[in-house]
Amino acid sequence: xxxxxxxxxxxxxxxxxxxxxxxxxxxxxxxxxxxxxxxxxxxxxxxxxxxxxxxxxxxxxxxxxxxxxxxxxxxxxxxxxxxxxxxxxxxxxxxxxxxxxxxxxxxxxxxxxxxxxxxxxxxxxxxxxxxxxxxxxxxxxxxxxxxxxxxxxxxxxxxxxxxxxxxxxxxxxxxxxxxxxxxxxxxxxxxxxxxxxxxxxxxxxxxxxxxxxxxxxxxxxxxxxxxxxxxxxxxxxxxxxxxxxxxxxxxxxxxxxxxxxxxxxxxxxxxxxxxxxxxxxxxxxxxxxxxxxxxxxxxxxxxxxxxxxxxxxxxxxxxxxxxxxxxxxxxxxxxxxxxxxxxxxxxxxxxxxxxxxxxxxxxxxxxxxxxxxxxxxxxxxxxxxxxxxxxxxxxxxxxxxxxxxxxxxxxxxxxxxxxxxxxxxxxxxxxxxxxxxxxxxxxxxxxxxxxxxxxxxxxxxxxxxxxxxxxxxxxxxxxxxxxxxxxxxxxxxxxxxxxxxxxxxxxxxxxxxxxxxxxxxxxxxxxxxxxxxxxxxxxxxxxxxxxxxxxxxxxxxxxxxxxxxxxxxxxxxxxxxxxxxxxxxxxxxxxxxxxxxxxxxxxxxxxxxxxxxxxxxxxxxxxxxxxxxxxxxxxxxxxxxxxxxxxxxxxxxxxxxxxxxxxxxxxxxxxxxxxxxxxxxxxxxxxxxxxxxxxxxxxxxxxxxxxxxxxxxxxxxxxxxxxxxxxxxxxxxxxxxxxxx
Numbered sequence: 001x002x003x004x005x006x007x008x009x010x011x012x013x014x015x016x017x018x019x020x021x022x023x024x025x026x027x028x029x030x031x032x033x034x035x036x037x038x039x040x041x042x043x044x045x046x047x048x049x050x051x052x053x054x055x056x057x058x059x060x061x062x063x064x065x066x067x068x069x070x071x072x073x074x075x076x077x078x079x080x081x082x083x084x085x086x087x088x089x090x091x092x093x094x095x096x097x098x099x100x101x102x103x104x105x106x107x108x109x110x111x112x113x114x115x116x117x118x119x120x121x122x123x124x125x126x127x128x129x130x131x132x133x134x135x136x137x138x139x140x141x142x143x144x145x146x147x148x149x150x151x152x153x154x155x156x157x158x159x160x161x162x163x164x165x166x167x168x169x170x171x172x173x174x175x176x177x178x179x180x181x182x183x184x185x186x187x188x189x190x191x192x193x194x195x196x197x198x199x200x201x202x203x204x205x206x207x208x209x210x211x212x213x214x215x216x217x218x219x220x221x222x223x224x225x226x227x228x229x230x231x232x233x234x235x236x237x238x239x240x241x242x243x244x245x246x247x248x249x250x251x252x253x254x255x256x257x258x259x260x261x262x263x264x265x266x267x268x269x270x271x272x273x274x275x276x277x278x279x280x281x282x283x284x285x286x287x288x289x290x291x292x293x294x295x296x297x298x299x300x301x302x303x304x305x306x307x308x309x310x311x312x313x314x315x316x317x318x319x320x321x322x323x324x325x326x327x328x329x330x331x332x333x334x335x336x337x338x339x340x341x342x343x344x345x346x347x348x349x350x351x352x353x354x355x356x357x358x359x360x361x362x363x364x365x366x367x368x369x370x371x372x373x374x375x376x377x378x379x380x381x382x383x384x385x386x387x388x389x390x391x392x393x394x395x396x397x398x399x400x401x402x403x404x405x406x407x408x409x410x411x412x413x414x415x416x417x418x419x420x421x422x423x424x425x426x427x428x429x430x431x432x433x434x435x436x437x438x439x440x441x442x443x444x445x446x447x448x449x450x451x452x453x454x455x456x457x458x459x460x461x462x463x464x465x466x467x468x469x470x471x472x473x474x475x476x477x478x479x480x481x482x483x484x485x486x487x488x489x490x491x492x493x494x495x496x497x498x499x500x501x502x503x504x505x506x507x508x509x510x511x512x513x514x515x516x517x518x519x520x521x522x523x524x525x526x527x528x529x530x531x532x533x534x535x536x537x538x539x540x541x542x543x544x545x546x547x548x549x550x551x552x553x554x555x556x557x558x559x560x561x562x563x564x565x566x567x568x569x570x571x572x573x574x575x576x577x578x579x580x581x582x583x584x585x586x587x588x589x590x591x592x593x594x595x596x597x598x599x600x601x602x603x604x605x606x607x608x609x610x611x612x613x614x615x616x617x618x619x620x621x622x623x624x625x626x627x628x629x630x631x632x633x634x635x636x637x638x639x640x641x642x643x644x645x646x647x648x649x650x651x652x653x654x655x656x657x658x659x660x661x662x663x664x665x666x667x668x669x670x671x672x673x674x675x676x677x678x679x680x681x682x683x684x685x686x687x688x689x690x691x692x693x694x695x696x697x698x699x700x701x702x703x704x705x706x707x708x709x710x711x712x713x714x715x716x717x718x719x720x721x722x723x724x725x726x727x728x729x730x731x732x733x734x735x736x737x738x739x740x741x
Contacts, residue, residue, distance in 0.1 A: 015639075019400060040401070042066065045064050049414065053386060054394070065632070095128055097114070113380065153165050161360065185365065200353060217329050223305050257274075407648065415484060418462070421473050421474060428482065430462055432632075441623075446463050449482065466650050476496055478493070623641070624640075
């Protein structure tokens, strides 16, 4: 039989229909909600304004992303442990014992652990609070065994075992116990006793033949190693002299280098030490009493440890024989084991091996681990309390995204507030870095900022979304101040900008601002080019005045031949352009003043309406989803940011109206108001005249027809025609004679 589907409640949030979480039953049935109806399918488990430990508890697989399955599993575990899941909507911090679901095995175990926590804390009450488990080290502070497999000096009853635990932690390593004290684990114990046995075995292998110079063997080897390379260099120089005596000056001490040393030679031991150990000779013997002063101390130390006191010189064969004596010692040292416990000394090592306390320590660890399930249950109580307090808020930011659209709350991805360019924005999201390719799809104006706090020694990146105001002063490199949700201030620098319209007003004036910027850039470029050209011309003239002209200079300055065809083409083009201009001017001159106003308004609309229409479409479709997607979220539904809600995200500075003290400023303000009022009046008159003329055929009451004068035709006597013609002829003759006079 098919299961009856759960009856969900739906609501419109952010321009999209979403499921509404209104009860504990809704939370318990989240597993039945179609994945297509979830607002979020995945979100990061860090960089959110939410309890980090709660996020880690929900992120069961610890992969850094919280997905739907993990949210469902958390909801089922949480609602199963409680008798009344509706209490989750209260965001409480304390759970009464009566609300634990003892019929559920997990709930019964959690109740027992909650009572154990209060017993450890020496508290007597019938409820468990979040503050009781906030610091679990207090819960385990007075317990010898807490199930973590770590034993501390406080675990055993005798002082000798406690001292041994301290010794192991100081030589091998340590681990933190749930009580907050340093201790050791079974691995530490095994490693310690292995090191003891290895070190003892290695020491037993060190027989007399390993130490050619007795107790001073180590010092003797060190003295020989210090001279090894220098002695080898000396004997090679001697061999070169024996091979060819002409090489003696080249391999001997350099007099020039010694002479080049300035100042106190006693302070130049390093430079002197680069010279040969002694004066090379063909016989290949090293005179021990006549060595380089910089190496004399080292030679004397070696001589005292490995040579007879009356030994005055040494050959290469004798030196090689001395080095060969160290071979057994070197091999023995290379096989050294148990170095971790060497500091204890061989006597202490053998004493500890003989005592045989390893098994006793391992039994203590086993006794501690026997309580592991109980201890984990105590930690589960802390998990229950955190989810009891935070999980409903998390669902409102995951399943519904309701907190973002709630004016009294903030979403978990809203990191704080950015102040920049006389405005502030509350829609600031922590990001790993700029990602304009994805976030530009949101249709929003986004400032990517690098934030740094010297006080806390931290840095982060944010994406700040602007939804109101102008953008003329915004640019990469602009400084701002960011305040996080805890009130800490951060220095912010704009690193990149994703440009999109902020308002219809801005879109209306955008073409004119772009044109003004283009003209300004062209003027600046032209002026710069003219200045550079002028400087170049001046330099050329100056150079020509001071230098004799070259042979071909006169030929180069001759005018180019006159091109009749080119001039004719230019003339025709100019005539055509002037014809068009003349026609346009003639047309414009025929317009009345109100038609001029209508024409200007029409041109402005033709220029601005496309920009306004595009902006209107983008403003209607501003979506937060791509911004969150660029930060690792998987948004499953549109989350529009528009209208009054969009404007509430950005607050623009509002200034009171002030009367200017400067009289010049007052006159400028008065003229601005005058021209504004005049333009508005002209526009209104033009529109009125335009529409009254267009609507006249419809007989509208405000249209007044001009009176038509009645023409009375009277018969004209034929006799009067001749005098009239004569008078006209006389007048014409007088006009022709007037210029001559």
